[in-house]
Amino acid sequence: xxxxxxxxxxxxxxxxxxxxxxxxxxxxxxxxxxxxxxxxxxxxxxxxxxxxxxxxxxxxxxxxxxxxxxxxxxxxxxxxxxxxxxxxxxxxxxxxxxxxxxxxxxxxxxxxxxxxxxxxxxxxxxxxxxxxxxxxxxxxxxxxxxxxxxxxxxxxxxxxxxxxxxxxxxxxxxxxxxxxxxxxxxxxxxxxxxxxxxxxxxxxxxxxxxxxxxxxxxxxxxxxxxxxxxxxxxxxxxxxxxxxxxxxxxxxxxxxxxxxxxxxxxxxxxxxxxxxxxxxxxxxxxxxxxxxxxxxx
Numbered sequence: 001x002x003x004x005x006x007x008x009x010x011x012x013x014x015x016x017x018x019x020x021x022x023x024x025x026x027x028x029x030x031x032x033x034x035x036x037x038x039x040x041x042x043x044x045x046x047x048x049x050x051x052x053x054x055x056x057x058x059x060x061x062x063x064x065x066x067x068x069x070x071x072x073x074x075x076x077x078x079x080x081x082x083x084x085x086x087x088x089x090x091x092x093x094x095x096x097x098x099x100x101x102x103x104x105x106x107x108x109x110x111x112x113x114x115x116x117x118x119x120x121x122x123x124x125x126x127x128x129x130x131x132x133x134x135x136x137x138x139x140x141x142x143x144x145x146x147x148x149x150x151x152x153x154x155x156x157x158x159x160x161x162x163x164x165x166x167x168x169x170x171x172x173x174x175x176x177x178x179x180x181x182x183x184x185x186x187x188x189x190x191x192x193x194x195x196x197x198x199x200x201x202x203x204x205x206x207x208x209x210x211x212x213x214x215x216x217x218x219x220x221x222x223x224x225x226x227x228x229x230x231x232x233x234x235x236x237x238x239x240x241x242x243x244x245x246x247x248x249x250x251x252x253x254x255x256x257x258x259x260x261x262x263x264x265x266x267x268x269x270x271x272x273x274x275x276x277x278x279x280x281x282x283x284x285x286x287x288x289x290x291x292x293x294x295x296x297x
Contacts, residue, residue: 005046007079012039013051013065014072020059095123097282100130100138101148103226104165104244105270108293109148116289123282131225139275145283148290150225151269152201158279159271161290167205167268169248170261171234171241178240179257186212186263193217193239197224205268209242212264231256244268 015025016036026033044051051065061069101109106129113125130138130147136154138144153159172178178188193216200206206224210217218239220230227247234241235255248258272290274283 005043006039007076009039009043009046010072010075012036013043014069014076016040016052016059017061017065017069017072020061022059095282096126097123097146097286098126098128098138098144099146099148099286100128100135100144102132102135102150102270103129103228104150104246104268105148107246107250108163108290111293112286112289115293116285119289119292120285123285125286129226132223139273142278145278145280146272146274146286148270149273151204151271153271153273156276157273158276159273160287161294162269162271163294164267164269165244165246167209167242167244167263167266168261169243169245169258171231171243171256171258173235173237174255174257176257178259181259184259184261189213189240191216195220195224195230195233195239195241198222205266209263209266242266 012025012029012031015028016022019025019028022036022040023033026036029036040051047068049064049068050062051068053060053062099109099112109127113127116123116125128138128144132150135144135147135149139147139157149157149159170178170184178184178192181188194209194213196206196210196217196219198219199222200210218233220233224230227241227243228251230241231251231253233239235253242261242263243258272287
C-alpha cells in the first residue's frame with residue numbers, strides 16, 4: 001500500500017491556500033517560511049502537479065490546486081478527528097454521575113455542572129429535576145448517585161454542603177390589593193388563603209409559617225417541590241404562595257406579582273445527599289463542586 005502524501009505537507013498546502021502567502025502560512029503554523037516552501041514543493045513532486053502559480057508579487061492556486069483543496073481540507077479534518085478519537089480512547093471511559101435536584105435549587109445546580117465540567121472534564125453530569133419523593137426513590141434504586149434535597153433529610157442518607165434559600169416574597173394574583181403593598185405582614189393575611197403542603201415537619205419552614213399564619217390554609221400536595229407550577233393556582237385566585245428569592249429572580253409572569261413578605265426568618269434548607277454505602281470518586285468530585293459553588297456565588 002502506498003503511503004501517500006504526508007499530512008504535514010498537506011497541512012502546509014492548505015495553509016498557503018488560505019492565506020495565498022507562504023510567510024503568513026508559516027506564521028499560522030509556527031514554522032519557518034523555508035520549511036513551508038519545502039513542504040509544498042515536496043507535495044507537488046509527490047503528486048506530479050503544480051499546486052500554486054507563483055510570481056515575484058503574489059501566489060495563486062493553480063487549477064489543480066483549486067480542485068484538490070477541498071480534498072486536502074477533508075483529509076485534514078479526518079486526521080484531526082482520528083487524533084481526537086484516539087485521545088479519547090487513550091483516556092479511558094468517561095464517568096457519569098446522575099444528580100436529581102429540587103427545582104428551587106436549579107440555579108445552584110447549573111453552576112455546579114459548569115464547575116465540575118471545568119474541574120473534572122472526564123466526568124459527565126446527568127441532571128434531572130425531581131420532587132422529593134421521586135428523588136428519594138431514585139437514590140434508593142441507584143438511578144441517581146446523589147440528590148439536592150430539602151430538609152428534613154432521610155436518616156439513611158449522608159448529607160453535605162447544606163445551604164439556605166430565603167423565603168421573603170409572597171406570590172399574589174395580578175390586580176390583587178396586596179400587589180400594591182410595599183411589605184406584606186402576617187396581619188395583612190387575615191381571611192386570606194395561603195397555599196401550603198400537607199407534609200409540614202416540626203421546626204421546618206412550612207410548620208413555622210403555618211404557626212405564624214393561623215388563618216385559612218389550602219393544602220396543595222404532600223410536598224411543594226415545584227414552586228413555579230403552583231403559581232398557576234395563585235394566578236387562578238385559589239391562594240397566596242410564599243416563594244423563595246431564587247424563584248422571584250428567575251420567573252416572569254403577567255398574571256402573578258411577587259411582593260416582599262415579612263414572615264420572620266423563613267428559609268428552605270437544602271443539602272447534597274447520597275446513600276451512605278455509595279460514596280465514590282465521582283460523588284466526592286460532585287461534593288467539592290457544590291461546596292465551591294456555594295463559596296464563590
